[in-house]
Every structure is written in C-alpha cells, then in structure tokens.
Amino acid sequence: MSRAHVRAVLVRAAAALLAVSLAGCAGWGGDSAGSGGADSIDVLMVNNPQMIDLQRLTEANFTRQTGIRVNFTVLPENDVRDKISQEFSSQAGQYDVASLSNFEIPIYAKSKWIAPLDEYVAADTAFNQADILPPMTKSLTADDGKLYGEPFYGESSFLMYRKDVLDAQGIQMPAKPTWQQVADIAARVDGKQPGMAGICLRGQPGWGQVFAPLTTVVNTFGGTWFDKDWNARVDAPEFKQATQFYVDLVRAHGEVGAPQAGFTECLNNLVQGNAAMWYDATSAAGTLEAADSPVKGKIGYVAAPVVKTQSSGWLYAWSWSIQQASEKKDNAWKFISWASSRQYEELVGGQLGWSRVPAGKRASTYANPDYLEEASAFAGPTEQAISSADPRNPGVQPRPALGIQFVDIPEFTDLGTQVSQYVSSAIAGQMTVDEALKRGQRLADDVAERYRSRENG
Structure with missing residues (x-):
C-alpha cells in the first residue's frame, strides 16, 4: 500500500x-x-x-x-x-x-x-x-x-485534525490523546461547520479496511484476537468494549456513509472539509500537505490515541x-x-x-x-509513530503471533474480513456489537482450534 x-x-x-x-x-x-x-x-x-x-x-x-x-x-x-x-x-x-x-x-x-x-x-x-x-x-x-x-x-498511524476548527472552539489537542478525549472533542466540533463531522473512521468491510484502525483500538483497550495459548478472545469484554466504543463514536459523530467509508473516503472527507479529525495512516499526510491541497497547513498531527497502552500506532x-x-x-x-x-x-x-x-x-x-x-508538518509525528510501534508486543498481554493491526497468520485475511462484515453491519445499525462479535468468536474459535491442535499434536 x-x-x-x-x-x-x-x-x-x-x-x-x-x-x-x-x-x-x-x-x-x-x-x-x-x-x-x-x-x-x-x-x-x-x-x-x-x-x-x-x-x-x-x-x-x-x-x-x-x-x-x-x-x-x-x-x-x-x-x-x-x-x-x-x-x-x-x-x-x-x-x-x-x-x-x-x-x-x-x-x-x-x-x-x-x-x-x-x-x-x-x-x-x-x-x-x-x-x-x-x-x-x-x-x-x-x-x-x-x-x-x-x-x-x-x-504507522496517527490522529489528524483541523487545527483551525479546534482553535475556533477553544480546544487544545493533547500531544498524546486518549480515545475518550478524542470522543469528547468529536462531540464538541461535530457540525460546528456546515457538513463537517466530528471525526472520520473507517467502516468499510475488510481486514485491511475497518479492522486496520479498529484492531489498534482493541489493543489499547486491553483486548486481543487470540491469547498466547491460542484461545479466541473476540467476544471478551475488552474486545467488546473497544468495538462498542468505535461503533458508537462513528455512529454519533462520524462521517456520512460510514459503513462504506475506507481510507480513500476518509482522506477525501478531510481534504474537502467534511471531517474535523481522522485516525489513519501516516502516509495520508503527504496528500494533505500537497501544494494543491485545500487543507495544507491547517492539519495537526498527534500520536495514535491510547487507553491502556503507551502507544497504539500500527506498522x-x-x-x-x-x-x-x-x-x-x-x-x-x-x-x-x-x-x-x-x-x-x-x-x-x-x-x-x-x-x-x-x-x-x-x-x-x-x-x-x-x-x-x-x-515539516508531519515528519516528526510519523517517525515517532513508527519508532514506538512494537509488532511483537502491541497490547497488554502476550500474543501467539506478530502483528499490530493484524494477526500474522495466513487465516487472518479471511477471518478478519468476515468479522469486519459483521462490524460494518453494526455501524450501519443492522445488528448489535454483541451479535457481531458473537458470530466473530465462532469463526475465531475455528482458527484457534487448528493452532491448538498443531501445538498439542
């Protein structure tokens, strides 16, 4: 990419x-x-x-x-x-x-x-x-x-925000915000400019779409796809709390058409003034700061939001x-x-x-x-985001495989994509987060059983 x-x-x-x-x-x-x-x-x-x-x-x-x-x-x-x-x-x-x-x-x-x-x-x-x-x-x-x-x-990933929009509301963005602080800011700036959502977050199905940012949120909330013994943890309280937070935030203060929004849609929303904040890839900054960008010089860049971990940017x-x-x-x-x-x-x-x-x-x-x-606007935050990423220890517990925004096993491409379809449906209001993750747990259990069988065999 x-x-x-x-x-x-x-x-x-x-x-x-x-x-x-x-x-x-x-x-x-x-x-x-x-x-x-x-x-x-x-x-x-x-x-x-x-x-x-x-x-x-x-x-x-x-x-x-x-x-x-x-x-x-x-x-x-x-x-x-x-x-x-x-x-x-x-x-x-x-x-x-x-x-x-x-x-x-x-x-x-x-x-x-x-x-x-x-x-x-x-x-x-x-x-x-x-x-x-x-x-x-x-x-x-x-x-x-x-x-x-x-x-x-x-x-890596970081939080991008409209400095002028926050300044107009008297809001100071922390250098290392928590997700709750981000949610509070999103609520305060939502709709303060015509057609401008508080935040843009991916909702499009795909393990490389919605679950790229969402898995980092799961990590910092204390969750994980699998524990070190290959037990699936998709319906565990921490995974649920993170997913519910993400779904609630994007439904309450996110972009129009969130269930179909991926990287490109959110990039366009920020460039066109349709979102005040966006959590996503550091590679987006080059487009935002391009000579012909209408938001060049208006964007601030801070670390990926956290809850229980010191950092949460992907790699x-x-x-x-x-x-x-x-x-x-x-x-x-x-x-x-x-x-x-x-x-x-x-x-x-x-x-x-x-x-x-x-x-x-x-x-x-x-x-x-x-x-x-x-x-100059984004080089420092980008380097810091990459340098602080730890693919071997991205959460609060040991993991059985490498990965921050993914689990580095071949099966994850299918697993993550299937579960993402349920989460996207929850963002669309077509099912609850509990139901989405209950279905996801069954799929993750099947994958986990294969790895437990190999290790025990």
Whole structure:
C-alpha cells in the first residue's frame, strides 16, 4: 500500500495456489520476466507510485553502476499478491525479488519460500542496517531470528485534525490523546461547520479496511484476537468494549456513509472539509500537505490515541525479499541494498522532489534537512509513530503471533474480513456489537482450534 493497508481484501498469503494469467509490464526497467542472462534479475512488484519511480530510475542509475539489468513485472496490488503467492509457493525461480509486506514475510519465511538476508547485511556495511528503524527490522524478522526483508517504505498511524476548527472552539489537542478525549472533542466540533463531522473512521468491510484502525483500538483497550495459548478472545469484554466504543463514536459523530467509508473516503472527507479529525495512516499526510491541497497547513498531527497502552500506532511496510529458489541471490541483494538505501532516497529527492521519497524506514531520513523542509508538518509525528510501534508486543498481554493491526497468520485475511462484515453491519445499525462479535468468536474459535491442535499434536 504506498497505502497498502487500505485495500479491502489482501492475499491469502500462504493459501492454495492461484492461477493468474496476467501479463507483466516491463516498462522502463527492461524486458519481461525470465528474459535476461546472468547479469540480470527479475523483480515482481506492486504498481504503487513509489515503485514506478524506482522502475524509472533503475536503468540510468543502478544498471549503469553495476551492469545488472532489472526486468520488472508490475501489477496492481491484489494481482501481484496472488502472483507472488503462486510463484514463491511453487519455488519456480522465475523471479528473484518480490515486493512483500510485513504481513507476508514472516509467513513466507516459515514456509522457506524466501531467503534469509543476514549474511548479506553483515557483509554490506554501506547498507547500514542500524539506520533502519528498529520496528521495521523486527517486523521483517521471523521466529527463527533471521531477517528476511528490507523495507522500501513504511508507515504507522496517527490522529489528524483541523487545527483551525479546534482553535475556533477553544480546544487544545493533547500531544498524546486518549480515545475518550478524542470522543469528547468529536462531540464538541461535530457540525460546528456546515457538513463537517466530528471525526472520520473507517467502516468499510475488510481486514485491511475497518479492522486496520479498529484492531489498534482493541489493543489499547486491553483486548486481543487470540491469547498466547491460542484461545479466541473476540467476544471478551475488552474486545467488546473497544468495538462498542468505535461503533458508537462513528455512529454519533462520524462521517456520512460510514459503513462504506475506507481510507480513500476518509482522506477525501478531510481534504474537502467534511471531517474535523481522522485516525489513519501516516502516509495520508503527504496528500494533505500537497501544494494543491485545500487543507495544507491547517492539519495537526498527534500520536495514535491510547487507553491502556503507551502507544497504539500500527506498522506496515512494503519490503523486498529474495525467492529461495533464485540462482541470482547476490545480484538480487545488490538491487535490494540499492533500492532501500539512503543514497536512493537522496536520488529521488534530488531528481523527483523530496515529497516523493519512499520514507518511513530510515532514521537518517528524519534528520535530513531537505526532507524535513518538505515534510515539516508531519515528519516528526510519523517517525515517532513508527519508532514506538512494537509488532511483537502491541497490547497488554502476550500474543501467539506478530502483528499490530493484524494477526500474522495466513487465516487472518479471511477471518478478519468476515468479522469486519459483521462490524460494518453494526455501524450501519443492522445488528448489535454483541451479535457481531458473537458470530466473530465462532469463526475465531475455528482458527484457534487448528493452532491448538498443531501445538498439542
């Protein structure tokens, strides 16, 4: 996702193979996959804007420097996830590198579909792994303690609000608000400007839609999808309290059409003056502060709201991994180390503008005066949100799997999406939260039983 977290339904990361008959786009980077020789690699990646910039810059820079030709296959997100799942699970070796997120990487590593990168990192001191923000490194490290991905760009979540609207009501936004404070502010500013809701929160079904923000709310209210022993906790009091709070807030003071509102709808609402606040991805700030944005300079950015935890922002990264079956791992690493390097960010900043830098992964980015001049309004809160995210310990209790806004198991794509449909129905007033989570608990129990059986077997 630049805004990958916002897609309605993502891949079943380790599910059955899916036959995808989609032609890749070679574009500026070279020929179609599999056509190169010993001095070429094949890269399969999502068609997000940052990747398209990379594709355009590769031949004149990376290839000229190394002599390694890069053949890109570029596809829309859902298509590329399906194709990567098909390719990497079969270990066909057609592609050397693929763009994967921190959701898939631990799963693929466990299946031995991707190669560990530790030896390359140790030998390549110029890459400077210590500069990668620690939560990113953690989220791309599997249970075996090995690193399997390098981030291209990353994000967390924070609260965005109209400074002028709050100022007009004499409201001071805390630097680290609680969810109750946010709800109180939403009530006070709701309707103070014509057509402006107090807050926008996703209500659209999808584990990557409503449950991206909602699971972080569950975490900080003290809830969890599963406890450390793989007992489902979807109908537990803390999960219910968080979901009831979220549903009540968006129904009372949220946007029009909330059950169909996802990332894009809320972004448009804030840009168009239809919402005073929005809790969502840090990646949204670039659009809000763009030169042509009607709200440029009017938005404040503070930490994700909390209740029982110190922080609650999520963590997401589009990253690079090497297929285990690749016969060109050395050249693949050379590409990855260039694409995720500080030098590449400086190349983008110098040639395309600092607003297009694939940020959110390196500490040095947030000390770069050129970048900070362009992103001064949100750079600090973004870096703080990412740095405070802890994918191994996002709540108040131990978890059986990685993840902040998701549970890092293949089954979660289906589970989260099905339960989200019930929650969206509750937002629409078609069922109660209790009924939604009662149904969700039955689904989560089925998943939990499989994992308990494996561990006990």
